[in-house]
Amino acid sequence: MSALPPYATTGQRIWHYSFRVICGLIFFFLIAPILVIIPLSFNAEDFFTFTPEMLSFDPEGYSTKHYEDFFTNSDWQLALRNSLKIAPVATLLSVSLGTLAAIGLSQSHVPFRRAIMAILISPMIVPLIISATGMYFFYSNPYIPLPFGWTIELPFTLTGTYIGVVLAHAALGIPFVIITVTATLVGFDQSLTRAAANMGAGPVTTFFRVQMPLILPGVVSGGLFAFITSFDEVVVVLFVGSAGQKTLPWQMFTGLREQISPTILAVATILITLSVILLFVVEILRRRSERLRGITPS
Amino acid sequence: MAEQMLAADGRPLKASLNRALRRQKLRALALIAPLLLFILISFVMPIADMLFRSVENEIVSNTLPRTVVALEEWDADTGEAPSEEVFSALYTDMTLAAEYKTHTRLGSRLNYESTGISSLFRKSGRRVGRFDTDIYTDAFTAGDPAYGDPARWANWMDDGAIRTQLPKTASAYDDWARMIVEVEGDDPLEEEPWDFVFTALYEDANAGGVLPIAVDLSGVEPVSLRAQFSDVDDDWLDVDVWQTIKLYAPEYTSGYFLNSVDLMKTPEGVEARPENEQIYITLFIRTLIMSLSIMGMCVLLGYPIAWLLANLPDRTANLLMILVLLPFWTSLLVRTSAWKVLLQQQGVINDVLVWIGLVSDGNRLELINNQTGTIIAMTHILLPFMILPLYSVMKTIPPSYLRAAKSLGATNWTAFWRVYFPQSVPGIGAGCILVFILAIGYYITPELVGGTKGVFISNRIAYHISSSLNWGLAAALGTILLAVVLILYWVYDRIVGIDNVKLGG
Incomplete structure (x- = not known):
């Protein structure tokens, strides 16, 4: 595919170039909607399309007023603060529990490995609306049901609380941590832990001094996935949370549904910048992890 | 008899190894246990709660x-x-x-x-x-003032013999006393029982129950409730x-499930709902058709891209991969807002079409708030989920096979269709199931760009939870959707293996 051989027929040439054009159009379809948001967010008018001033690159047509609105409007600021309060805690929870479990799962003899894996991955597979429905019902119970009709009474219900949203988001982020960390552990040389134990290190020392540094890239990229899952999640927050837990995606969602304000485009641009940064961090981590494990990056 | 092998501590080697293995298993389980417990409580039990609610109907008997x-x-x-x-x-x-x-x-x-x-x-x-039942209360209290005394009532109702004589009264009094405490916040020892307790007392007396203090009730005209x-x-x-x-x-x-497939329970058995109430079968079919079209679009658009990426030199492919991964990493709401902005009648796409002259200014295309909008936006959102598995399968197909086919006289098309394509089918399968699973349960995008015609079953579930408050029906619809997704998940696990899910390339 890389280059056309000199003996190619006209038909082959035409196909070769038209294929590239088709691919170019598909790439355009993938990326253009995201890129077009960026200039639109600098629109001086409250329109969602390019004004004649913008098309003639008149500085008058551009302004940062939608960004100013984002940084001064109390609704948006509350949403931003909530997002920043919920996502890191949920991430921490899923990363710490997820990493431990991934290490457990990567041992050679784990009973019911397949079933456990299926349960741990299920939050990623079950449609969000169903998770949200279940959590909405369950978190409004003031108790935790146990088998044989026993219950643990709770002095509160989780619906509409910060803890409820964090728990729900942590559950949704766990599959990503499990997948990335187990993938990293596949290449992990178990003889290293044995060597450490041989030299007198306890399990805790071995974990922090030998295993952790080697699987750290996987853990961090799993954490980033969990973070973006929580940061970007709206369905569960809409159901489990109350107005006090209004997050950035929630604010965007209601904004888009009710009265679409151009501030959303400014927020979108900020989020695009964030995702570009995350994309590069994950890519760097992936390469680093492969290098550490002695696999040359593809 | 062969001498048994012994470990260093003198135990038989076999037992010693078994013990070590058991300890290893326990350690692995101990590492997994906290997370498993967490997922069970925060995720699996909520789902079970939903399944239960789809058949639960205690409200009537409670x-x-x-x-x-x-x-x-x-x-x-x-x-x-x-x-x-x-x-x-x-x-x-x-x-x-x-x-x-x-x-x-x-x-x-x-x-x-x-x-x-x-x-x-x-x-x-x-x-x-x-109700006119206060005449019973008056008749009893007139017959003997003790009937107006809360303390006497409490005494009677503690007496097992009186309770067996007056079963209805006992049950009515118990519920009344509980209600007085729970709702009114008063003490039943200080409140005179209400009319309905006296009504029960009258009925018990009429049925031959012996009253604690005899009262002549012959003059009381019974009230027909x-x-x-x-x-x-x-x-x-x-x-x-x-x-x-x-x-x-x-x-x-089973009423909620019958309702979610447009049937209803009648005394004569299960019957179809009236025509104007039949919406769910149509909605399920629409969800299926739209998910399939989105899946088809993703294969159509994803296959060439995956092929190009798999066959380009690594450096170029990695660069182009960014164009796939950037949308993958971008917030769902950002992408949905982008489409909402682009597809509007006064939006960028219509503006461009008018400017080119394809469409006249008078009849701009309706691209949003219908099925077209949902399909376009969701194809864009789910396309990376098709490209990534396809790419990872295509990467493993050696390019020499195609060259071999061609050198044996195959045309470009035959070489592709007979040699390359069959080897890429697992990738198509994996991508299709993944996209289909994700599409069938989507809520946000159809809600925002789907209008009324382009919504999925999930939007109906959300409607029943937040607006109509028919939670049982929402749970039943959710259970059906969950069953479909779990079957597909199982198939996916069979074909691809859930451990092989790749994230971000």
Whole structure:
């Protein structure tokens, strides 16, 4: 595919170039909607399309007023603060529990490995609306049901609380941590832990001094996935949370549904910048992890 | 006999190894246990709760416990509303329910099955406190003032012998006392029992129960509760209302599931709903068709891209990969807002089409708030999920196979179709299932760009939870959707293996 051989027929040439054009159009379809948001967010008018001033690159047509609105409007600021309060805690929870479990799962003899894996991955597979429905019902119970009709009474219900949203988001982020960390552990040389134990290190020392540094890239990229899952999640927050837990995606969602304000485009641009940064961090981590494990990056 | 191998500590080697293995297993499980517990509580149990709610129907028997028992004797085929006995049970239940304010909830629950019941319950709840049954109270307290003394009542109701003589009174008094504490916040030792307790006492006395203090009741004109209820609303004499109550009296019901496939329960068995109420089958079919079209679009657009990426030199492929991964990493709401902005009638796409001259300014295309909008936006959102598995499968197909086919005389097309394509089928399968699973349960994007025609079953679930408050139906619809997704998940696990899910390339 890389280059056309000199003996190619006209038909082959035409196909070769038209294929590239088709691919170019598909790439355009993938990326253009995201890129077009960026200039639109600098629109001086409250329109969602390019004004004649913008098309003639008149500085008058551009302004940062939608960004100013984002940084001064109390609704948006509350949403931003909530997002920043919920996502890191949920991430921490899923990363710490997820990493431990991934290490457990990567041992050679784990009973019911397949079933456990299926349960741990299920939050990623079950449609969000169903998770949200279940959590909405369950978190409004003031108790935790146990088998044989026993219950643990709770002095509160989780619906509409910060803890409820964090728990729900942590559950949704766990599959990503499990997948990335187990993938990293596949290449992990178990003889290293044995060597450490041989030299007198306890399990805790071995974990922090030998295993952790080697699987750290996987853990961090799993954490980033969990973070973006929580940061970007709206369905569960809409159901489990109350107005006090209004997050950035929630604010965007209601904004888009009710009265679409151009501030959303400014927020979108900020989020695009964030995702570009995350994309590069994950890519760097992936390469680093492969290098550490002695696999040359593809 | 061969000498048994011994470990260093003198135990048989086999036992020693077994012990080590057991310890290893336990350690692995101990590492997994916290997370497993966490997922069970925060995720699996909520799902189980939802499954339970799709069949649970305790509201009728919890709110009208006596009525439900009394109704067992009643036969709808007689064409007559139930007897006085059922109405007397209803009177006690309704008075208590009106105090707990649960009668309106039960009314709206039964209203899903038969319209009009909600207002019937509301009206009766307001009126039930003003029934003419106060004559019983007056007759008893006039007969002996002890009947007006809360302390005496409490004493009687502690006496097992009196309780067996006056079963209805005992049960009515217990519920009354609980209600006085829970709702009114008062002490039953200081409150005179309400009319419905005296009504029960009168009925017990009439049935031959021995009163704690004899009272002459011959002068009391019995109050017909049947007449009292029919005064509130004639519907109480309507057989259909009673049939609905009786039909939904059991603690578990298949009613929600029948409702979610456009059927309903009737005394004659399961029947189709009236035409104008049949919406769910259509909605399920629409969800399926739209998910399939999105999947098809993704294969169509994803295959060439994956092929290009798999066959370009690594450096270029990695650069182009960014164009796939950037949308993958971008917030879902950002992408949805982008489409909402682009597809509007005054949006960028229509502007460009008008500017080129493809469309006249007068009839701009309607691209949003319909199925087109949903399909375009969701294809864009789910395309990376098709490209990534396809790419990872295509990466493993050696390019030399294609060259070999061509050198054996195959044309470009034959070489692709007979040699390359069959090897890429696992990738297509994996990508298709993944995209389909994700598409079928989507909520946000259809909600924002789908209008009324382009929404999925998930939007209906959300509607029932937040607007119509028919939670049982939402749970039943969710259970059906969950079953479909789990079957696909199982297939995916069979074909691809869930461990092989790749994230971000």
